[in-house]
Amino acid sequence: MDTQVRTPQQIFMQPQRLLVPLFQRPYVWNQENQWMPLWQDLERVANRLLASPDQQQPHFLGAVVFQQIQNPTGNLQQRTVIDGQQRLTTLQILLDSLHAEINLVGEVDASKRLELLIRNPKEYCDHNEDQFKVWPTNKDRQAFNEVMAMDMPATYQSLKNKDSKLVLAHQFFSEQFKRWLNEGGVDEIPARVKAIERTTRELLQIVVIDLTASENAQEIFETLNARGSQLTAADLIKNFVFQRLLEQGADIESSYSNHWKQFETGFWEQEISVGRVKAPRSSIFLNHWLICQTTEEIVSREVFSRFKSFADYDVKPMTMPALLERIHAASIKYKDFIDRGDVLEGAIDRIGLFLYRTKAMEMEVVKPVLLAIFDRDQDQIDLNDINASLEIIESWLIRRMLVRGTTKAYNKIMTEMIKVIQKTQKGQLSSALKTFLSNQTSDSSYWPDDKEVRSELSNLMVYRKIGRGRLRMVLEAIEDYRRGWIGDQISMSGVRVRRGTYAIEHLMPQSWDRYWPLTNGYTEQNRNDRIHKLGNLTLLSSKLNSSVSNGPWDSEEGKRAGLLQRDVLFLNRSVTDEAGLVWDEQKIDARTEDLIDDILSIWPVPLGHQSSVRTKKETSKIKITVQDLMGAGLLQSGQVLYSSHSKFPDVTAVILEDGDIGVGDEIFKTPSGAGDFIRNKSTNGWSFWLLDPETKKSLRDIRTQYLDQLIAEGADIEADDEDLEII
Structure with missing residues (x-):
């Protein structure tokens, strides 16, 4: 060998x-x-x-x-x-x-x-x-x-x-x-x-x-390929640090107890998702800290090698005990950020709100910027200026999310932002960041203006195109805004909406055909185009049961009555009180525009700001296959599939090594092809085939899990044969 x-x-x-x-x-x-x-x-x-x-x-x-x-x-x-x-x-x-x-x-x-x-x-x-x-x-x-x-x-x-x-x-x-x-x-x-x-x-x-x-x-x-316990970046850095401490004659026990032991607690060992990569929080923190120190893009695979060169060359003549103390001080601030953002009920400061909202957007990439903002002497920190800076960064992030701008260059943008932070004097940070983001002109970094955000959201099926956690966060922000939490103003009510717990509900239900006759002048397609629009969505403290959720709008046990019975939010008052006895396409359109008005006020841009000329958006149409789900580890070769149809209770299929579906001696390229063969008619195979007949978990559930991740990352998904119905 x-x-x-x-x-x-x-x-x-x-x-x-x-x-x-x-x-x-x-x-x-x-x-x-x-x-x-x-x-x-x-x-x-x-x-x-x-x-x-x-x-x-x-x-x-x-x-x-x-x-x-x-x-x-x-x-x-x-x-x-x-x-x-x-x-x-x-x-x-x-x-x-x-x-x-x-x-x-x-x-x-x-x-x-x-x-x-x-x-x-x-x-x-x-x-x-x-x-x-x-x-x-x-x-x-x-x-x-x-x-x-x-x-x-x-x-x-x-x-x-x-x-x-x-x-x-x-x-x-x-x-x-x-x-x-x-x-x-x-x-x-x-x-x-x-x-x-x-x-x-x-x-x-x-x-x-x-x-x-x-x-x-x-x-x-x-x-x-045997399953072993792979060393993390934090493990490798720990070994390196303590070897150097030993070489420098430092007090190993004291250094471990005072500056490293904390990294071996549950908080720091918890696995965190960054895109599709999972790693202990300690490794992610060290990655973010290095980015902040070097102002370089550093991916997870490079953390250990870059740390070694940083310790050996970038910070000479700093001793390892001094470097370890510096890392420890940053980790205390980092944990404080996360703790503030994890507060889901009651009062929350601007830093905590920023952390909560960026967590909902799955924007771990922004944490090095926070470290940079607070990695200065205490007398250089102006909290009002910092709060204003966070509002600017949040507006840039959320507006780009709402227009589904690409995130692939965000690592680079964050390093550029850190450079701005490091050279800006006290009290001038928000102004410097506002100028920096306003001057971005590329598709990967520009700051969308009011016109573009309104144009995008007016007809966007946000429920399908924006991840659930992100969408809920936006609706929560609108609820807070309507309660009086405007900018740095404190609401007279004194209470913010509970974060991260409300369910997203369609006002006009997705299954509308039984109780919701078409409005005069509108086609079935007109209605379906509006079902997932912003104006047809709200938050509820608990999900309505399906009979109420899909029931008629105005009756004793209808949708409007169900909303009134549930801890009604300000978001719902314009629906239950003002919309009255009818909820239709025109009211969805009108409410969409009202909610967009709120969004533009919550996350403003500088006065007179206009987006740079944006190239025509290229949508990434992705046709999902069983092979893709296997590659993501969600399905395995040899997995048995079961029929969900009552007429074919004993029919099974098997996932083959190349992602094809085997039914007896027949082989099919897609789940729907296999379903067509069984039923002798067009069939949505994603729904037809179950992975578990007891729990009713279907291929469609696995596909949705995969799609949700792609949507969260900004992909525009092709529907495959998703619209076919099982009869």
């Missing part, structure tokens, strides 16, 4: 074939879970290299396992891919798409260097497929061959395998490379080509475990 850290240049440079065995699963990586994170890592390293050519910080991609194949001397060298075939296949797709885009901008030398990493010289090829460095499992070969051999510029929609994940991956990376290469204009293209080409060839690192032909590959594979 030979184990080495290698780059794509070292792995792919020599003439060879890396063969994926037929029994391995097909290619399953997708944009949300793998391609986009990989691209963001690549882009970050390239940007760093572009800004400072001497700053070479490699990015670790993981490990692969090869096993040598004995073949005659002089033949093309071959190895079997035991583990890591998804990563290797993606790298080949990525390199090929970069090669194509570099060709299109005329950078010949860089193109030739990349060519050596994606094609074997023809002198080594006895067969056409020998040209490829990686040869995937047979189910993917046709698509791989087609997309790797096509001419550029590509017309992906004309390919036979246009729906293959391999083709979609190639298209995704091509689009990203094209955008990045042209981002700085024609004059910058040569420098950008050099940076991105060097990044992909030399600054990505992979651990390669190379087995001889006689070694037991299965045993090694099982050992590598």
Whole structure:
């Protein structure tokens, strides 16, 4: 066994074939879970290299396992891919798409260097497929061959395998490379080509475990994939810190008790979600603290290595005890922030409200900014100025959320914001941040104005397009505003709405057809377009039961009576008192505009502020497959599915390794295809198939769980066959 850290240049440079065995699963990586994170890592390293050519910080991609194949001397060298075939296949797709885009901008030398990493010289090829460095499992070969051999510029929609994940991956990376290469204009293209080409060839690192032909590959594979207790960033930093303390002759016991022991309590060991990554709060805090100190983008995988270089070079001659004390002081403030934001009832200060609302938006990315604001001498802190600053940042975040602006550059924006904070004098912070955010002009950072927010929300089906926690937070803010909590004013009522507990209710129900006849002049589509609009949503202290929720508006046991019986909020008074005996499309539209007025007042922009010219919004239409849910760990190969239909109580299906659905000897590409086969009519397979006949948990529930996460991250979701009905 030979184990080495290698780059794509070292792995792919020599003439060879890396063969994926037929029994391995097909290619399953997708944009949300793998391609986009990989691209963001690549882009970050390239940007760093572009800004400072001497700053070479490699990015670790993981490990692969090869096993040598004995073949005659002089033949093309071959190895079997035991583990890591998804990563290797993606790298080949990525390199090929970069090669194509570099060709299109005329950078010949860089193109030739990349060519050596994606094609074997023809002198080594006895067969056409020998040209490829990686040869995937047979189910993917046709698509791989087609997309790797096509001419550029590509017309992906004309390919036979246009729906293959391999083709979609190639298209995704091509689009990203094209955008990045042209981002700085024609004059910058040569420098950008050099940076991105060097990044992909030399600054990505992979651990390669190379087995001889006689070694037991299965045993090694099982050992590598065994479930173990992985060291966190906090664990690694702790070991590093206390080793240095020992070397410096510090009092280890005192340092541990006074400055580190707290990190081993339940609060700090609690796992927190940051996007799709979960990590102990202690590791996330150390990540945020490092970002605040360095004003650099630092992802979770880089925390330990960046901490080491920070301790060894950035803060010299600070001793490790002094550095540990500094970390401890920041952790006290960090915990105080979180505790303030976790107060769900009663009084809450501006800092706590900011933390609660950003938590509802899943914006952990903003915490380094808070650390920076308070990482100053006490005599430099002006609380009124800080509160005004938080209102500005919150307005920027929430307005962008409501217009569904991209969040992918937020790490970079936060580091720029920290730089503004660090150079701004006492009492001038809110003014500096207002100027900084007002001057943002890119799609990833501009501050939406009143006109754009109103235009977006007037017809947006917010219930489907904005995550539930985020939407509830907005409705809570409107309720507080109507109670008199305006800006820094204290309401005469003295009571804020209870946070994080109310249920979102549709005033006109989603199942309206039985008791809610169509209004004259409106079609069924007109009504359905309004069901999920802002003006048709409210908060209730407890959910109405389904009979009341779906019942008529005005009757003794109808919807209006149900609202009146439930601890009525100010949000509901305009509905129960002013709307009277009728709730229809016109009143939904009118209430939508009223709620938008409140939103614009709660989260204002500077007087006269206008959005920069925004490019046409590109919606990411994502068709969710069973394979995607398997890749996210929500479904497994071999899982049995059960019929939900009373006419087919004994029918079962099974999820196959590639995400297909098996029913007896028949195989179907989608759940609905399998449902159609059983019922002999159009069927929503996501609802038809249950994972558990006792709890009635369906594929649709799992799909919704996955979609909610994507919606929370700003994706615009394609409905698949969601609108089909089961009869």
